[in-house]
Amino acid sequence: MNMINLLLFPIIIPFFFAMILLFFKEQVVIQRVLTVIGLALSLVASIWLLVTVKAEGIQTVTLGSWPAPFGITMVSDMFSALLVTTTILITFFVVLYSFQSIGIERERFFYYPAILFMITGINGAFTTGDIFNMFVFFEVLLIASYLLIVLGGEKRQLRESIKYILVNVISSALFVIAVAYLYSIVGTLNMADISVKIAEINQPGIISVLAILFLIVFGIKGAIFPLYFWLPGSYAAPPIPVLTLFGALLTKVGVYAITRTYTLFFVHDIGFTHQFLLVLSLLTIVAGCIGALAYFDLKQIIIYNIIIAVGVILFGVAQMNTSGLEGAVYYLIHDMLIKAALFVLIGIIIYVTGTSNLREMGGLIKSHAALGWFYLIAAFGLAGIPPLSGFIGKLLIVKGGFEADNAFGSIVLLVSSLVVLLSVIRIFIYAFWGPQNPDYPLPVTSKRTYRQLMAPAVLLVLVTVAYGVGTEWLMPYISDASDVLRDPSIYINAVLKE
Amino acid sequence: MKTNDVILQTTTKVVFFIIFLFSIHIFFAGHYTPGGGFVGGLLTTGAIVLLLLAFDLKTIQQILPFNFTIVTGIGLLLALGTAAGSIFFNVPFFTHAFDDFTLPLFGETSLHTAMLFDSGVYLVVVGSAITIIQSIGGDD
Numbered sequence: 232m233n234m235i236n237l238l239l240f241p242i243i244i245p246f247f248f249a250m251i252l253l254f255f256k257e258q259v260v261i262q263r264v265l266t267v268i269g270l271a272l273s274l275v276a277s278i279w280l281l282v283t284v285k286a287e288g289i290q291t292v293t294l295g296s297w298p299a300p301f302g303i304t305m306v307s308d309m310f311s312a313l314l315v316t317t318t319i320l321i322t323f324f325v326v327l328y329s330f331q332s333i334g335i336e337r338e339r340f341f342y343y344p345a346i347l348f349m350i351t352g353i354n355g356a357f358t359t360g361d362i363f364n365m366f367v368f369f370e371v372l373l374i375a376s377y378l379l380i381v382l383g384g385e386k387r388q389l390r391e392s393i394k395y396i397l398v399n400v401i402s403s404a405l406f407v408i409a410v411a412y413l414y415s416i417v418g419t420l421n422m423a424d425i426s427v428k429i430a431e432i433n434q435p436g437i438i439s440v441l442a443i444l445f446l447i448v449f450g451i452k453g454a455i456f457p458l459y460f461w462l463p464g465s466y467a468a469p470p471i472p473v474l475t476l477f478g479a480l481l482t483k484v485g486v487y488a489i490t491r492t493y494t495l496f497f498v499h500d501i502g503f504t505h506q507f508l509l510v511l512s513l514l515t516i517v518a519g520c521i522g523a524l525a526y527f528d529l530k531q532i533i534i535y536n537i538i539i540a541v542g543v544i545l546f547g548v549a550q551m552n553t554s555g556l557e558g559a560v561y562y563l564i565h566d567m568l569i570k571a572a573l574f575v576l577i578g579i580i581i582y583v584t585g586t587s588n589l590r591e592m593g594g595l596i597k598s599h600a601a602l603g604w605f606y607l608i609a610a611f612g613l614a615g616i617p618p619l620s621g622f623i624g625k626l627l628i629v630k631g632g633f634e635a636d637n638a639f640g641s642i643v644l645l646v647s648s649l650v651v652l653l654s655v656i657r658i659f660i661y662a663f664w665g666p667q668n669p670d671y672p673l674p675v676t677s678k679r680t681y682r683q684l685m686a687p688a689v690l691l692v693l694v695t696v697a698y699g700v701g702t703e704w705l706m707p708y709i710s711d712a713s714d715v716l717r718d719p720s721i722y723i724n725a726v727l728k729e
Numbered sequence: 730m731k732t733n734d735v736i737l738q739t740t741t742k743v744v745f746f747i748i749f750l751f752s753i754h755i756f757f758a759g760h761y762t763p764g765g766g767f768v769g770g771l772l773t774t775g776a777i778v779l780l781l782l783a784f785d786l787k788t789i790q791q792i793l794p795f796n797f798t799i800v801t802g803i804g805l806l807l808a809l810g811t812a813a814g815s816i817f818f819n820v821p822f823f824t825h826a827f828d829d830f831t832l833p834l835f836g837e838t839s840l841h842t843a844m845l846f847d848s849g850v851y852l853v854v855v856g857s858a859i860t861i862i863q864s865i866g867g868d869d
Binding site: 247292 | 799806
């Protein structure tokens, strides 16, 4: 069956279910059931899309039956199809985790619709082939995230959401300004067409300026050095399931946008633009490492690990060779999965101990052995110990760095892995080893809740393990994705065919 | 002390309908002249806000017994439904259709599915704007 609208299904289905949920504000059970059904259907659609893209190449549809540069084109290449599938998969597990952890009060106030609207925005931003449409989908996901960050109305959430909204409003305004500049130069908004037009004028100075402006815009969203300042405070405020969604998905949209623009638009003056990206990505890694070691707070340690990962992925992108880009794609998906798993696991640790301060914990392995071992697997996966999922991605990125004569950067990357390992193992040692801290007895928690929290966490960890062990089977998909990034003409031909 | 605002309330009763009709006019004229779902919706909201100023929140909720969150939801469904109808004909999403019809009262009329999408926008704008005003105004 030939379905030309197939690539829109992962966007439309969550959108549709979010609307339906608006009618059932108070009926929490109906909301839960519908959300799970909606996400399951989206997951099926996205896997179907993935198979289709693998079999038939890049899928495009230009909305409203208009010819390509004039209508809004939606483009699903392997890179975006993989990201869309990962997004829905993670959301599915986080929603299961939410049932026990988010609390009925939040569920009754548009929690699930907000998640589904956010997924709509994220999938849309991954799929769109139009730069202004990307802005619109950014706003869709941001406005839903504003609700999620403030939902509950705790004092800390109110304070941090003001910062979060302020920063994002400013970066959105910059995004519009950047699109306006770009439009005044090339006269088109279709991303494939922009790429053609920039190649025609051979990237004069003004386009390089724009490249930096786009890096600033997406850098604020994706938290690169020195624009990450808002992230640690804001992400620590909302409850764990929301933090998991933010940490696993939101910054990655910024990273995706940088990757897309820096492999499709700004490829004619790599000496300047990509060098700039390279330096910033290394500084991002360093800043993240410092933060990850500095804290004794579970949430902050993992939050700073997000920043490190953003730096690692962008370092891969900045190489612009096969290994670097393959590594970046592989590592991006790995990082989404592993961050979701880690946040969910530390959420359980916080639930069990009643605190997020490492100094007040100890001896959990005696009472919660499964939690401890799954946390250890996830921690090793994050640090990149073979055969777990973090290994191949980082290996390819480091290889790409050496091939592109950025030996120094590659060494920084390898050292950062040690820091990452140290930061997450510290959690393991403090929380699970040693005797139970006598000053801080464990609060009374329900075994049933604990088990229901563990189920999605265990499944997520198993997915990351499968992602690492199954590298051999996944590599064709990853290399399809990086081929499009390395050679923009594949993308352009798919969109502007005939 | 209770103020007597009989002049305001009487004027409102007349002016409300003028504004409301104008908003409907703006809404329907959107395809050929400036206007459309967004301004139409805002004008309708403006008319309702005038009612809110002249009377109080409770009275208005009795006159217009809608849950405006639901109105927003219906509007969204209408907009998405119009765009998604194309899926069933296997043409690209958002492909609109139009044709000329001879209607009993209006005679020769061109009907376009963009109209349905615009009605969705109209309902979303009215629903969300009134929700904002009601929840801020009803907050003690």
